[in-house]
Amino acid sequence: MTLSILEKLSASTISIRWSDPCLGHYESQIWGIGLSRADATCALSGQPIRRGDSIFRPRAYGSHVPINSNRMILASVVAGFFHDSSR
Template sequence: MSAPEVDVEKIDRVRLKRGLLRGNQRAADASRRPARIFVLERLSTRTLSIFWSDPQSGHYAEQTWRLGLARTNGICVLSGRPISAGEEVFRPRCSVTYIPANSKYMILNSVFSDSAISHTRAAI
C-alpha cells in the first residue's frame, strides 16, 4: 500500500487564498501603518530609539532600530514612501532569541535627511 500523493501546489493555493503564506502575509501587514510611532532619539548614525504603539504588533516604549539594507520591497512607516530592496532602512533590532512583532516594518534612512525630521520627534 503506497502513501497518498500530496498536492503541494493545491496546498499553497489554499494558503495563499487564506493569507497564510509568509510572503503574502508580510506584504499585507507591511502596507498597514502603525497607530502611533515616534522617533524619540537618534542614538548614533546607525541606531534610533523608537516609541511604537499598535493594537496588532504591540507597544514598545524605547525600541532600538538598526540601519541595514531592505531585503524586500515595502513601505516606510514614517513617510509612506515605497522602499525598494537594497535601500538603506532602519528596522527593529532582533536577535536569535527575540524577534519583535513589528520586525517586518521599515523606516527609510533618507527620511532623516529631510530637515523636518532630522532633529525632532516625528509622529504618525
C-alpha cells in the first residue's frame, strides 16, 4: 500500500493519494476528521490508534462507501506533517 497526503483542504479535511494492489487506487480522495470507533493502526505512521482518538478517515458519499473506509490516520500525524512541511 502507498499513501501520501496531497493537501490540507480545511481544518477538517485532507486530500490523500491511496494505492493498494488489492484495494485499488484513489488519486485525490477526501478524508474527514472524526473520532476512532475502534482500536486500529495509523495507515501513515504505523502508530497505534485507540478508540476515541482524533483521526482522519475516507469520506463516504451517499451509498458509495470507499473500499478503504476502515483505514485511519491519526490527526496528530497529519498536524505534524503540515507543521514539518512548512519549514
